[in-house]
Amino acid sequence: MSYQVLARKYRPQKFSDVIGQDHVTRTLKNAITQDRVAHGYIFSGHRGIGKTTVARILAMALNCRSAEHPVPEPCGICESCTEIRAGNSVDVIEIDAATNRGIDEIRELREAARYRPARDRFKIYILDEAHQITDAAFNALLKTLEEPPSHVIFMMATTQPEDIPQTIRSRCQHFSFRAVKFEEILTQLADLTARENVVAERDALALLAEAGDGSIRDALSILDQAIASSSEGITVDAVRQLIGTAPASVMEGMMQAVIHNSSQDILQAVDELISEGHSPTHLARQLVRFLRNAVVAKVAGENSALLQVSSDERARIARVAEWFSEEDLARHLQIMLRTHGELGYRQEQRFHLELGLLKMTHAQRLLPIEQLLSGAAVAAVAAPARAAGRAPERAAERAPEARPISTAPSARTSAVSPFAADSARKTNRTPEMSSETKPVQSVAKLESSGSPVIMGSAAPAVEVAVEVAAATEPQAIRDSILDALTDAGQQMVVSMLEAGEWTLEGNQLVVRVASSAAVIDMTVGADTRRIAGATASGRAGRPLKFTVLPGGTESAVEPRSTGASGGRGRMAQDPVVRRLQEKFGAEIRTVIDYREKH
Amino acid sequence: MAFSDFYGNAETVHQLREMLARDHFPHAVILAGPPGSGKYTLALMLARAMNCLSPTTSDGLPDFCGKCSNCTRMAQAEDLNARVAEAVEARENLRETDKKETRILVQVHPDLLVIPPDPPQLLIKVDQVRRLSESIYYRPAEARERVYIFTSSAFMKEAANSLLKVLEEPPSFATLFLLTDNPGEFLPTIRSRCMILTLAALPPPEIESLLAARRPDWNEKQRALVARLSEGAAGHALTFDIATYSAARANALVILNAAARAGDHSDLFKVTETYRPGADGREKTDQLLRALYMLLEDLMYLGNGTPHLVRNTDIQGELKRLAEAVDFDWIVRAAHGLNDVEKGIRRNLLRSLSLDAFAATEHPSRFSG
Ligand SMILES: [Zn+2]
Ligand SMILES: [Zn+2]
Numbered sequence: 003m004s005y006q007v008l009a010r011k012y013r014p015q016k017f018s019d020v021i022g023q024d025h026v027t028r029t030l031k032n033a034i035t036q037d038r039v040a041h042g043y044i045f046s047g048h049r050g051i052g053k054t055t056v057a058r059i060l061a062m063a064l065n066c067r068s069a070e071h072p073v074p075e076p077c078g079i080c081e082s083c084t085e086i087r088a089g090n091s092v093d094v095i096e097i098d099a100a101t102n103r104g105i106d107e108i109r110e111l112r113e114a115a116r117y118r119p120a121r122d123r124f125k126i127y128i129l130d131e132a133h134q135i136t137d138a139a140f141n142a143l144l145k146t147l148e149e150p151p152s153h154v155i156f157m158m159a160t161t162q163p164e165d166i167p168q169t170i171r172s173r174c175q176h177f178s179f180r181a182v183k184f185e186e187i188l189t190q191l192a193d194l195t196a197r198e199n200v201v202a203e204r205d206a207l208a209l210l211a212e213a214g215d216g217s218i219r220d221a222l223s224i225l226d227q228a229i230a231s232s233s234e235g236i237t238v239d240a241v242r243q244l245i246g247t248a249p250a251s252v253m254e255g256m257m258q259a260v261i262h263n264s265s266q267d268i269l270q271a272v273d274e275l276i277s278e279g280h281s282p283t284h285l286a287r288q289l290v291r292f293l294r295n296a297v298v299a300k301v302a303g304e305n306s307a308l309l310q311v312s313s314d315e316r317a318r319i320a321r322v323a324e325w326f327s328e329e330d331l332a333r334h335l336q337i338m339l340r341t342h343g344e345l346g347y348r349q350e351q352r353f354h355l356e357l358g359l360l361k362m363t364h365a366q367r368l369l370p371i372e373q374l375l376s377g378a379a380v381a382a383v384a385a386p387a388r389a390a391g392r393a394p395e396r397a398a399e400r401a402p403e404a405r406p407i408s409t410a411p412s413a414r415t416s417a418v419s420p421f422a423a424d425s426a427r428k429t430n431r432t433p434e435m436s437s438e439t440k441p442v443q444s445v446a447k448l449e450s451s452g453s454p455v456i457m458g459s460a461a462p463a464v465e466v467a468v469e470v471a472a473a474t475e476p477q478a479i480r481d482s483i484l485d486a487l488t489d490a491g492q493q494m495v496v497s498m499l500e501a502g503e504w505t506l507e508g509n510q511l512v513v514r515v516a517s518s519a520a521v522i523d524m525t526v527g528a529d530t531r532r533i534a535g536a537t538a539s540g541r542a543g544r545p546l547k548f549t550v551l552p553g554g555t556e557s558a559v560e561p562r563s564t565g566a567s568g569g570r571g572r573m574a575q576d577p578v579v580r581r582l583q584e585k586f587g588a589e590i591r592t593v594i595d596y597r598e599k600h
Numbered sequence: 601m602a603f604s605d606f607y608g609n610a611e612t613v614h615q616l617r618e619m620l621a622r623d624h625f626p627h628a629v630i631l632a633g634p635p636g637s638g639k640y641t642l643a644l645m646l647a648r649a650m651n652c653l654s655p656t657t658s659d660g661l662p663d664f665c666g667k668c669s670n671c672t673r674m675a676q677a678e679d680l681n682a683r684v685a686e687a688v689e690a691r692e693n694l695r696e697t698d699k700k701e702t703r704i705l706v707q708v709h710p711d712l713l714v715i716p717p718d719p720p721q722l723l724i725k726v727d728q729v730r731r732l733s734e735s736i737y738y739r740p741a742e743a744r745e746r747v748y749i750f751t752s753s754a755f756m757k758e759a760a761n762s763l764l765k766v767l768e769e770p771p772s773f774a775t776l777f778l779l780t781d782n783p784g785e786f787l788p789t790i791r792s793r794c795m796i797l798t799l800a801a802l803p804p805p806e807i808e809s810l811l812a813a814r815r816p817d818w819n820e821k822q823r824a825l826v827a828r829l830s831e832g833a834a835g836h837a838l839t840f841d842i843a844t845y846s847a848a849r850a851n852a853l854v855i856l857n858a859a860a861r862a863g864d865h866s867d868l869f870k871v872t873e874t875y876r877p878g879a880d881g882r883e884k885t886d887q888l889l890r891a892l893y894m895l896l897e898d899l900m901y902l903g904n905g906t907p908h909l910v911r912n913t914d915i916q917g918e919l920k921r922l923a924e925a926v927d928f929d930w931i932v933r934a935a936h937g938l939n940d941v942e943k944g945i946r947r948n949l950l951r952s953l954s955l956d957a958f959a960a961t962e963h964p965s966r967f968s969g
């Protein structure tokens with residue numbers, strides 16, 4: 003009702019207030035000081051980590067009236083700054099691309115961009131959710147980006163940079179935002195509760211920070227809820243209830259039931275948890291986290307700093323790690339990852355959670371996993387072909403629809419995915435656009451040392467020599483794909499593909515990796531294929547099919563040629579991480595956080 | 601009508617009213633819970649408590665009088681199905697060209713907008729959300745708080761996206777309720793901007809005692825059955841249509857039996873013939889799917905040592921026979937197949953086609969080799 007949510011009340015107004023994105027803010031400040039401001043920016047990264055906030059601060063810094071020129075840190079009090087903060091500046095136009103994604107809106111924008119700013123130095127367009135912009139509209143935007151009037155600056159914030167056409171990306175500076183570290187979020191929560199005069203238990207804040215999962219806004223949003231729903235102080239119990247987290251003892255109990263092969267204990271426990279109001283999705287997510295930690299404990303030891311959990315939970319994790327072999331833990335983690343991934347789309351969540359949990363007991367019983375998975379998949383793919391006496395064309399028609407979740411990778415690649423049409427669309431776009439526009443195409447990379455610029459160049463010009471469809475080397479395509487997948491947060495897949503052997507075979511881009519077919523299938527999902535396929539086709543300038551096959555040998559990870567792999571390369575040297583990567587495709591994001599803390 | 605009329609989930613209701621009392625009610629609330637758990641009823645009660653002209657208290661917390669002009673007008677939205685049916689009928693009478701561009705909305709009070717999924721696709725569409733974004737920044741006319749209730753989480757992609765911006769910076773005088781069976785269906789960006797409250801399933805005994813009081817027309821056995829089949833949702837239990845469910849379940853059993861046994865498919869075709877798309881096709885198909893899931897889950901309970909969790913208690917014998925004919929992998933495949941059927945239906949495929957295909961994929965002999 004009348005209170006203001008924390009995320010808005012404490013929205014940073016200066017670069018130095020922005021949390022966890024030093025690599026971005028430092029570079030932006032330097033660029034302003036050195037008078038090297040670009041005309042296009044892409045800010046990408048997970049939701050709620052400060053992309054739009056940084057865009058607004060950058061707009062303030064560029065238009066701030068406290069000096070005769072852009073300033074590295076906005077004053078926050080001049081007319082320009084206050085108007086931008088209030089969202090009513092004439093020259094800083096914030097557009098929600100989700101609702102204004104059409105060609106008409108962009109044309110209008112293009113027309114307006116021609117006129118000089120009304121008062122301030124720059125006319126700045128902030129396009130939020132920029133990946134929503136339609137192809138035609140991007141095309142229209144491209145014309146402005148190719149020859150930008152000196153007073154116009156575009157800033158695009160997006161969670162899916164891979165959906166922004168390469169032609170646009172290459173004309174923008176691209177900043178990849180990081181997930182905010184657990185400890186940074188925790189500090190922020192403690193600071194804000196103190197400022198708000200809210201009493202909060204330290205462990206309660208830790209739970210909130212964990213629930214934020216790398217997103218400041220999510221953490222603050224849950225803190226809002228905790229403040230709203232508890233009249234006297236924020237306690238661990240209250241937070242637990244609010245975010246629907248079951249205690250770690252429940253997770254231990256589940257895994258105990260798995261090791262004892264006791265299906266009835268599992269079903270009984272689910273029944274109790276659901277009637278206590280726990281959501282199946284949340285339970286699945288918690289179990290994924292618990293199992294991942296058990297894997298870490300198994301590989302790196304229970305005292306590993308990689309385990310950021312309370313001592314009680316640590317003891318439980320250690321016990322569970324003790325009960326199972328590495329392979330079993332990996333298998334169970336994969337089963338729960340898949341179960342969790344699928345729950346979001348399903349109606350009968352409880353049933354699907356129960357099935358997922360029982361699959362663990364059955365997998366424990368029925369070894370090896372390859373047999374379990376591939377057996378089902380082969381049969382499942384064969385099944386729809388026999389259409390029980392119906393007309394053959396009907397059978398053909400329904401085949402893709404009736405195909406059950408197929409589990410063999412070979413089957414998956416040929417299946418018609420709901421994204422196929424989309425990726426085909428994306429595939430065709432790049433050549434179309436480049437023929438329509440001028441062939442001036444820059445894929446230059448800015449290689450200034452230590453700079454976080456991922457791709458593209460500030461100066462959208464001149465390297466005409468570089469052809470649009472120049473990427474015939476699998477190496478170049480590989481880098482783009484790994485970048486795109488990194489941007490999409492698919493660290494597990496990246497770590498697998500990075501170690502693979504990449505070859506171009508006709509119209510197929512084949513990656514052979516050391517993992518088994520089952521592990522490939524569990525790691526490489528539809529999203530991955532969509533992103534990889536679209537990126538590959540875009541880079542090669544022709545449709546390429548992206549295929550991951552087993553049978554590769556473990557090769558040393560080649561560093562990517564772009565800036566993105568700096569931290570990753572370092573991380574890959576860590577023996578524990580290597581082992582986790584090889585064995586389980588562990589969630590690398592956590593590892594990065596840990597390494598950077600030191 | 602007052603909060604005391606709300607059955608079950610006392611803690612959640614208490615929490616919501618407490619936030620109201622402390623003027624800390626969130627701008628956007630996701631109310632999650634199974635169909636019939638009272639999400640809409642509760643949202644509408646809260647809308648009245650926010651806007652009652654002679655607000656009362658009960659248990660020391662805000663309540664509403666139910667008699668003032670705001671309360672009575674808002675109460676007209678209680679029978680949502682009737683209001684939606686009226687709107688649909690009104691739309692039917694429009695000219696063809698206008699029909700296409702008209703969306704179903706329920707507005708019984710200038711400051712309360714109920715947004716149901718728009719038929720026939722039953723999705724929330726961008727034009728409906730536009731009505732919200734056009735009005736939300738105006739101060740309420742006759743109430744203190746503008747209230748918007750989305751009764752479904754099935755959003756068209758564009759509609760969901762256009763809701764995002766509003767959720768990020770809603771005005772201080774507006775509250776949005778987003779109702780869903782499954783919070784996972786919302787975009788994560790929407791979820792993270794809302795407070796999520798769950799109306800948990802009520803235990804069968806609790807529902808049985810509710811039914812004993814309110815549905816004396818059912819005998820004890822029927823009440824016990826409904827208490828389990830309604831999956832803990834009081835509203836669902838009270839209005840449970842035993843005859844319709846039995847019919848859907850009978851068909852579901854034919855399909856499962858056909859899938860589990862080799863041989864004659866003629867029964868199966870008879871069943872699927874009745875699921876051609878039509879006026880009531882969608883609802884009928886949904887009921888069949890729900891019955892199929894329910895039976896599969898019961899088979900899983902029987903096969904895994906928890907017969908006491910079985911819901912279809914009246915056909916235990918038949919279920920046991922079927923359970924002996926199938927194993928766990930079969931149930932897993934059946935669930936996946938069923939899920940694919942559901943996806944197909946969401947994409948508006950011919951329903952009968954998907955169902956035939958489901959039974960075809962289910963045949964166990966196909967998996968033996
Ligand atoms: Zn200033
Ligand atoms: Zn009243």
